[in-house]
Amino acid sequence: MSGQTTENSWKTGGILTGTSGPVAQPGNTLHEFFEGSYLMAQSGLGTLLRKLREARDLSSRELGQLAETDHTYIYRLETGEKQSPSEEVLGKLLKVLKAKQREVEMAQFMLNNDVNPDWVEHVLQSDMTAEMFEMGATMRHRGAGRPDMAAIEARVRKALEDDDE
Numbered sequence: 001m002s003g004q005t006t007e008n009s010w011k012t013g014g015i016l017t018g019t020s021g022p023v024a025q026p027g028n029t030l031h032e033f034f035e036g037s038y039l040m041a042q043s044g045l046g047t048l049l050r051k052l053r054e055a056r057d058l059s060s061r062e063l064g065q066l067a068e069t070d071h072t073y074i075y076r077l078e079t080g081e082k083q084s085p086s087e088e089v090l091g092k093l094l095k096v097l098k099a100k101q102r103e104v105e106m107a108q109f110m111l112n113n114d115v116n117p118d119w120v121e122h123v124l125q126s127d128m129t130a131e132m133f134e135m136g137a138t139m140r141h142r143g144a145g146r147p148d149m150a151a152i153e154a155r156v157r158k159a160l161e162d163d164d165e
Contacts, residue, residue: 042080044115044137048107050078051124052097067092084111105130113137122149132156 053063053074060078064071069089076082085093090111094104106120109130115137123133135156141147 042117043077043083043110044117044120045083045085045107045110046078046080047117047120048103048110048124049074049093049097051121052094052099052103053078056097058097063093063096066096069093083114087111102130102133106133109134109137116147118146118149119152122153126153128153128156132160135159 053060056063058066059071060074061071063069064074067074067089069092073082073085073089074093077085087108090107094107099107103124106123109115110120119133119136123136128136132153136152139147139152139155
């Protein structure tokens with residue numbers, strides 16, 4: 001059934017998968033469908049916020065209450081529908097999420113820069129610094145294919161090695 005659409009699949013953007021993934025049921029709203037872990041952020045900042053929220057095991061509603069921010073606004077940030085929160089709102093969210101200094105610096109960089117969400121996820125799973133994150137985020141790539149995140153990390157590390165010599 002993967003990749004198929006039905007007359008009711010418009011409610012979930014036509015996304016249907018088998019038993020191991022999300023299944024669109026007639027009558028489900030987009031919000032009900034995306035409240036699960038199937039949410040795919042469309043911005044680097046959204047990815048960072050979602051990953052930090054999930055690490056704290058908070059729902060967007062709980063985060064909203066703790067940060068005194070509307071949960072639908074948080075949802076829109078995570079999905080990329082909204083991309084430029086104020087520094088004040090971002091600060092509240094990061095404080096509640098107990099973001100480490102590296103993540104705070106990453107978020108501040110993404111306030112003014114679009115960053116590939118795959119790069120954000122890659123960096124969060126590594127020991128890379130905020131400086132390394134920014135270097136990789138600003139690299140330009142040749143060709144039409146998707147850049148390989150491990151290759152970008154290797155290029156960043158190589159550049160920093162060369163600087164040390």
